[in-house]
Amino acid sequence: MLNILGRKTSSNVQKVLWCCGELGLAYEREDIGGEFGGNDRPDYRALNPNGLVPTVIDDGLVLWESNTIIRYLAARHAAGTLWPTDPRVRAVGEKWMDWQISVMSPAMQPVFRTLVRTPPEKRDMAALAAARASLSKTFAMLDRALADRAFLAGERFTVCDIPVGIATYRWYTMEITREDYPHLRRWYDRLAERAPFRAEIMVGLA
Template identity: 40%
Template sequence: MLEIWGRPYSSNVIPVIWTANELGLDYTLQLAGGSFGKLDTPEYAQINPNRMIPAIRDGDFALWESLSIVRYLCDRYGAGGFSPADQQIRAIADQWMEWSATKAFMPVIYLFFATVRTQPADRDPAKIVALRDEAHATLSILDGHLEDRDYVCGNSFTMGDIPLGCVVYRYFNVDVDRPALHNVEAWYQRLSERPAYRDHVMRHFGTNPDEWAALEKACASEGVI
């Protein structure tokens, strides 16, 4: 059986868990990282010598790095669908996955840490506004791309939507005022209609570090400790 090592509130693990559920795969979630530990064990070093999450073990095969895992699962278990058969369409999916990692992820995750992961008394309003503006400017590129298509590769959901779908959930659910992104918002609504997205991406993550920690601790019932 497929094993996923990580925790359900980690921004890098969520795309892997969502992918596995979109594909209908049976898997065991091995809770690791953060308060769950396990990364310093000899067993985990055999899976990922970097001692970071996520990682998977699929039979005798081990793999780490979030987007590499998403691609592998889609290629092996969703070929011709989530992993498009047409090489050019697949290249577009891959392009937006890379763009998510190199452009969209960082301003959004920094905004998330500046708000949810910082105590209210310690927050820097000017920094939050600057990060919000940077995130909006970056996501405006995606908004333009989605002007005439339902998903990043056209009218069908593919692996190209997965990393960005995780990014925009955090962007739309931190407590800041956001300028409109009509096409991204419509795409987000379409993603929100997918059961696996609702169950594994759209998690309430609290409004401050204490709430975040409590919610993450409560997710222990979802995996194997």
């Protein structure tokens, strides 16, 4: 049995839940982190010394780093479909997974934390405007990348669409001004046709 440790409101946990939904994998999940705590417990730190979520245990294999987890699950259970086996196709898609962690996530965090996790009276609106403009530039990049392809790795949905797909749900759901990004919108609407995306990701922001 696959065990997932982490609260459902974490975007990084949501990557794993969406991936499991795509793969039809059964799992047990425990609420850890955020309001639930538990991520400072010695037994949790022994599994994941970062004290962050998610952590998964799959047949005795302990893994953390959400993008590594979904790469592993897709490679184990969906080689040739969710996990492209052509290295040139996969690298094109995986580039956007690494970019989500290194570029998009740092741009998303100040906007998300201000609008979703900070009471209105405590929000720094000038900082929010600047952060939103920076975030929008990352979506402009994504929009350009999607101009000539249906999905990030090519013509088929793959695990590579998951990390930025969750960020894009946040972009379209937060109360912000949004530029018109037609290729991004077309791709996002295709994601929204997928039952696991609707069940695990399109559930509101908290």
